Amino acid sequence: MNTPADRPFIPLCEPFLGGNEWAYVKDCLDTGWVSSVGKYVDQFEERFASYLGSPHAVAAVNGTSALHIALLVAGIKPGDEVLVSTLTFIAPVNAIRYAGAWPVLMDASPTDWQMDPEKAASFLETQCERHDGVLRNRTTGRPVRAILPVHILGHCVDMAPIAALAKKHGLILIEDASESLGASYDGRKIGTLGDIACFSFNGNKLLTTGGGGMITTRNPEWAAHAKHLTTQAKSSRGEFIHDEIGYNYRLTNMAAAMGCAQLEAIEHHLVRKREIAARYIDAFADVPNVQPPTLHPKCNSSWWMFTIRLDPTQGPPAREVGDALRRQNIDTRPLWQPMHRSPAHSASQSWKCEHADAIYAEALSLPCSVGLTSERQDDVAGALRAQLAGHG
Numbered sequence: 001m002n003t004p005a006d007r008p009f010i011p012l013c014e015p016f017l018g019g020n021e022w023a024y025v026k027d028c029l030d031t032g033w034v035s036s037v038g039k040y041v042d043q044f045e046e047r048f049a050s051y052l053g054s055p056h057a058v059a060a061v062n063g064t065s066a067l068h069i070a071l072l073v074a075g076i077k078p079g080d081e082v083l084v085s086t087l088t089f090i091a092p093v094n095a096i097r098y099a100g101a102w103p104v105l106m107d108a109s110p111t112d113w114q115m116d117p118e119k120a121a122s123f124l125e126t127q128c129e130r131h132d133g134v135l136r137n138r139t140t141g142r143p144v145r146a147i148l149p150v151h152i153l154g155h156c157v158d159m160a161p162i163a164a165l166a167k168k169h170g171l172i173l174i175e176d177a178s179e180s181l182g183a184s185y186d187g188r189k190i191g192t193l194g195d196i197a198c199f200s201f202n203g204n205k206l207l208t209t210g211g212g213g214m215i216t217t218r219n220p221e222w223a224a225h226a227k228h229l230t231t232q233a234k235s236s237r238g239e240f241i242h243d244e245i246g247y248n249y250r251l252t253n254m255a256a257a258m259g260c261a262q263l264e265a266i267e268h269h270l271v272r273k274r275e276i277a278a279r280y281i282d283a284f285a286d287v288p289n290v291q292p293p294t295l296h297p298k299c300n301s302s303w304w305m306f307t308i309r310l311d312p313t314q315g316p317p318a319r320e321v322g323d324a325l326r327r328q329n330i331d332t333r334p335l336w337q338p339m340h341r342s343p344a345h346s347a348s349q350s351w352k353c354e355h356a357d358a359i360y361a362e363a364l365s366l367p368c369s370v371g372l373t374s375e376r377q378d379d380v381a382g383a384l385r386a387q388l389a390g391h392g
């Protein structure tokens, strides 16, 4: 068995760059097309749209900016409210504030850890009322315009009841699909289930371009507007004339070149992520205090970030176990502080957040890089088991 001293550092989730990344990036360097224009940007958008089965895809410099633009093209205005998951990486909640709108933070389900559709329903039905065609939050008086479920960890939000709520209450449905590229719900790919969706190609995501993002939508006007807004809203070809305040949110051709190569390997990445998850689940099957989320039966997860809950009544707390593993060269990570606890969003309303705190306290993400070998993975599983048995 490995001892910490001879174990090489096992990272949490490192990029897998085993395909045409070098060749395509070299092509950019060889031809001089390194910046914000070039064939790879168009190719990446077209191929991403085609992979997803979405009519339009617009590249952006990162997932956070993609979310910001998605909110703007969906017509979210300052003072509007958007229902969003409290248990999420902070990006979508920040993006709501960039648009001048306000998040209303929704609890996570204790079963699958995703936005709980019943809580969203109870908020809309007991806390809001419709006047002159506008749905208003009775507490703040603000109009409620959209719902933004965040698919976390590669899994899926239970979208059927969320879509039904959006329809019933006239809300725009915006998916944050950053963590769940490749997952599907009821046979449909995550990122095609709402009015507009966003993806991220940050270093640890399923596909990476170093940094990057994508907006997908069926709405051709929204897609054209998204392209316009991400490219400084320049309205004429030869002249510098801008018809509204735009943003420099372009993805570079070099990043897009990486994206094209990464997309060619997506099926391989997904197979590996799912194999890794299955192997961990098998390894912990007889350890009662290790609990992966129970996924919705309609969810075919990508298992992007393998994360378990450790029941503190049956063993050491997750933070302690995570620290101990890191001391043994095994990288681990806690989940994000729920947004209703975040000092950054203390001015925002939350609704009956009863489960997110416990999931946050008990969760631990384990190494799950696409390139993780079975041998290394078994070593991680063994070290975790030893830690839980009290002899790490």
Ligand SMILES: *Cc1c(COP(=O)(O)O)cnc(C)c1O
Residues within 6 Å of the ligand: 062, 063, 064, 065, 088, 089, 091, 092, 150, 176, 178, 179, 199, 200, 201, 202, 212, 213
């Ligand atoms: C990664 C991520 C994003 C986008 O992050 P960027 O670093 O801006 O690409 C957005 N939402 C969630 C839930 C994420 O995990």
